[in-house]
Amino acid sequence: MSTLSKAVITDDDFQKFREYFYRKTGIHFDDTKRYFVDKRLQERIEQTDSADFRDYFVMLRFQAQGDELQKLINIMTVNETYFFREEYHFACMVKAMLPELVKRKAPGEPIRIWSVPCSSGEEPYSIAIYLQEYWPDIAQYDVEIFASDIDTTILDQARRGQFSRRSVQNLPPPLLEKYFTPAQGGQHFDLKDDLRGCIDFARVNVTEASDTRRFRKVDLIFCRNLLIYFDDHSRRLAAEAFYDAMSPGGFICLGHSESMSRISGLFKVRKFTDAIVYQKPLTGEKVQS
Incomplete structure (x- = not known):
């Protein structure tokens, strides 16, 4: 044609x-x-x-x-992201959510974090960097980071770990130097191998039960700026999938314009100093209306 x-x-x-x-x-x-x-x-x-x-x-x-x-x-699908985007969630993770989560962990039990949609990888890699730099207890726990997207091309890009100058512009210079190697005369930055190998990437459609079934006992979910592209029915399906995937007491972070309270009554609102997040109730605990 x-x-x-x-x-x-x-x-x-x-x-x-x-x-x-x-x-x-x-x-x-x-x-x-x-x-x-x-x-x-x-x-x-x-x-x-x-x-x-x-x-x-x-x-x-x-x-x-x-x-x-x-x-x-x-x-x-739209893939607009950069490192340390909406950083207040990462600060809340290390200051409030993780300290609360580890109190319920048995010795040797891993902490599971899921980034969805992960786009070209900036969010899950940001999580990994933030944990290593700002969570003092990182050496005491085995942390597993899962990352998923419905777009297979963007997942391949995420696995390569090569990022534009714009993607890394919010990183403090010492962290950029520590975790990245400049390429193409400084026009791109390659993530160093030790960090690139710590993320488990997978193609997932969050409204398909067969795709989300592999995620269980997840402690913390970052699902920011995805649900705005769904209608009410699809949002409820996604919320139910996240609920099933999470451990009791686990947390989910949404984008600043999203509210789980308007989608589902399964989660309770938690207001921390750095961010408002949503929590799956502990076993036997009821969500207050």
Whole structure:
């Protein structure tokens, strides 16, 4: 197909695709995202040599391996992040949440932290750096950090551990020097191997029970700025998945514009000095309405 003749996406096409994508991912595109969606659909129609939207949509739905759906997910999801973003959550982690969590840990029992969506890796690597630099008890505990995203391309990027100057701009210079090696004349920074190897990355759709089943006894979840892309039903599914994955007394951090209280009654609100977070009640404890 010529790049001068883009496939026409009708209102009916947009509605069909929006419903299909929502069923597969839990992500809802409202009408304000129409241009964004149309542009990416037109790119995939062209790149797959499909005749038009109908031809492409039939292939998308009936492709056995689902490779095209994954490619579409990769270009439809937003990956905007940087190191130490919303740092107050990390400060709350080392000052308040972890000291409370370890009181309930048996000797040798690991601390599990889950970053979702992890995008290109800035958040889980920030967690690892913050723990090493600012949690005085890090040497006493085995900490496991899991990171997941629905976008396989961005996960590959995260595993490589190469970041732009913009991504690391909020890191204090001593930490940048300690954990990174400059590359391409200082235009990029490569994460050092010892830190890069401490994160377990996986492709996960949080609205699919089969994807989230592997996460159990998680003590702390960072899920910041994901739920704003979901509708109420998908938000509740995600909240229930997180609840099932968490240990009693575990914490979840949301983005500054998100509120678990408006999504689910499963969690209680905890107000610490540095941040407001949400907690799975201890066994036998009830959430106050």
